């Protein structure tokens with residue numbers, strides 16, 4: 001009985017996780033969409049620069065090539081864990097309203113070069 005319950009709970013979590021990105025993308029309401037894959041490894045993100053435009057729903061798929069890392073966009077509420085290699089991909093969406101440069105960084109201590117794990121999302125205003 002307990003085992004069945006745990007299995008169902010696990011399935012529920014999985015569908016919640018995979019369901020987050022699509023529902024957010026839809027709520028953006030007709031705006032442009034863009035998807036980028038970013039690979040994390042000690043001690044960098046590849047690519048480390050992503051270009052997008054204001055109002056675009058940017059879907060970021062995060063995968064690690066070694067240990068677990070984090071991904072935080074400074075000045076936003078995006079802060080997620082990237083599971084270690086072969087344990088899957090974390091997907092987040094980010095819809096910048098203002099043009100500018102948004103720094104992202106690793107938010108999980110991963111070794112001596114952790115503080116160098118940074119990159120930028122460069123947002124241009126199409127107008």
Ligand SMILES: [Cu+2]
Pocket residue numbers: 069070106107108109110111114115117
């Ligand atoms: Cu780190």
